[in-house]
Amino acid sequence: MAEPKHQAARAERAKKTVAKIQKLAGETLREVRREQNPAVSIPIRALSNVTFSAKRQLIELGDKSQSREFFNVSMAKKFMQTFLVAGACKDLLESGKTTSIRDLFYMTKHTIKGAKENTFDDQVESDPIIEDLEVSLDALREELHLFAAKRGSMVGPMVIVDAGDEIDLARMGSGGWSIPSITEDYVIEFKKSEAEYVLLVEKEAVWHRLNEDKFWKKHKCMLVTGNGQATRGVRRLLQRMATELKIPLYVLVDNDPWGLYIYSVVKQGSISLAYESMRMAVPKARFLGLRTRDFKRFKLSEDVKIDLEKEDIARAKQMLAYPWFAAKHWQEEIGDLLAAGFKMEIEALSNKDISFVTDVYVPEKIAKKDWLA
């Protein structure tokens, strides 16, 4: 009878989020009754209000905020939209349902009575309002019962409870468990784990190789792929495993600026979503490569080199300037990439042997602590 327990946890969390929405609405109502100009304070989500905390190793939002006022021609519509979205989220929370941000747009889109004006014309209008609410209420969108696209799979020696169903991730066949969009603890519970570390693989094909070779069984690890950049659901899950299970996270990406970027978002968050870093980032994540020096070290063939393109070079130079890559070893790593003039995909290792990544590359690097952080 796991279901009632999971539903109770979910309902309790929903209640807390509803209370936050009611507090926001209550304050505004009081201002209306006092015949003041009702206003909401919205933290600014722009580069100008983003800092890198060297201590916490996180990209964080500063404390600059903006007052969104009702009696202000340029703000009145956004003010209305803020409460429209907040109201829809309250309905979702109270009905115990979750939905996509696309759906929310449809739920809140209508023509304003007695006017020809629409509440929203396009989803590009409603998405930022959701982000405004997340920061104002200090609640992730998942806590507002909204989800983004789902992507990614996981297998490994762990039993979880997902929405009341007990699932043994060590018996998931070739497909794996599909990581949902909402991976908060009131949806996904870690029931039993023998995992000694987590291995995040950028590419699904490489995940497939490691799964088919049963790498996770031999090395007792959770094997995760984000199919490219990790979604919010994957990032939240990674953070929960790292903190709740107290196990390290290794990140295996291509040897190119995009691979570095995927790693850096997992590690310290992104500029555009700085307000979520606290709940998503894994500052101690370990970069397992591929690295430029691996070309020589593993005696790879010339065939696997791919010339850096203009955008690669520009992107790498940008990364050299980021404070979170200021450490000497990162400057060297990115410098090596630029000096070599070529990039490589993880699949390059298949040029040696199809299971080289499973049998040699990953276990050897972990055993020798040959990773960057």
Place this chain on the structure above:
Amino acid sequence: MAEPKHQAARAERAKKTVAKIQKLAGETLREVRREQNPAVSIPIRALSNVTFSAKRQLIELGDKSQSREFFNVSMAKKFMQTFLVAGACKDLLESGKTTSIRDLFYMTKHTIKGAKENTFDDQVESDPIIEDLEVSLDALREELHLFAAKRGSMVGPMVIVDAGDEIDLARMGSGGWSIPSITEDYVIEFKKSEAEYVLLVEKEAVWHRLNEDKFWKKHKCMLVTGNGQATRGVRRLLQRMATELKIPLYVLVDNDPWGLYIYSVVKQGSISLAYESMRMAVPKARFLGLRTRDFKRFKLSEDVKIDLEKEDIARAKQMLAYPWFAAKHWQEEIGDLLAAGFKMEIEALSNKDISFVTDVYVPEKIAKKDWLA
């Protein structure tokens, strides 16, 4: 002890495919020994060799073929590449491993001894060679142990065996079972099923809604999403469920030409992959909408209308000309879309109520047999 059984089935299938490769190679070797010009006959994969079989309701490849000769300057490289890829597939089959087409490119890419020429310069060269081999050998790429990208999830009242692991798809929580790239019967076995039909949903967010509402439990159906166009793995799985379990397949897509296209590929295959239709298509698939007339029928709000764009109109007109949409009801359906001048997403139904799709739309349409085929 499910594992040995599944491995035996896989090994047996691999043996058959290896025999096909050996037959092809053996014939060529005999030609070499006879000092003839070695040649391989490759069926032509172009529109000129594609027909629509009204009887079988499938897009099929005709019997035109081309001789690929070794002593022919324009063919020699492709001839070499054909055997290089065939050899790599034989290695894969014999080692019992599967890999991605990207990986295969790396496995077969090298500089030819004594020359500066590469076997392959780019994956765009190796991909068509794989397709050549598929048609020449009459073996799907999955049977050659190659896979494409993985995408899509499934839940429902069914127990499967996936690579030796027994998985209860009725206990998959919020995430669902991640559909693998290879869903042949030697990987995925349908062990026990109470499903009365299959519901394929174009959009993952709609799948999530139906899963959260436990639609599949109440209506005893398999709930599948392809996250957009169905991958090969999803299509093969749909066909296997339709034929082996003898249950109908319903397809729920947006009301736009892209939705119609997704449906038509599931139903009768695509022009570019005509040679696979026999193994992938579900000619009796039922189109469950969304339809233009649903706007009035379900009293939807004006807010959900999206103007058709130029490309939508061009695409719809193209579809009017396809022989597989020649039937009167399809001509009317596509005509309605063009006449109305607007398209709608399935999420439009959320404008009425978040669970309208679960509680009203799908069950009502199925009960009233209000679908097209």
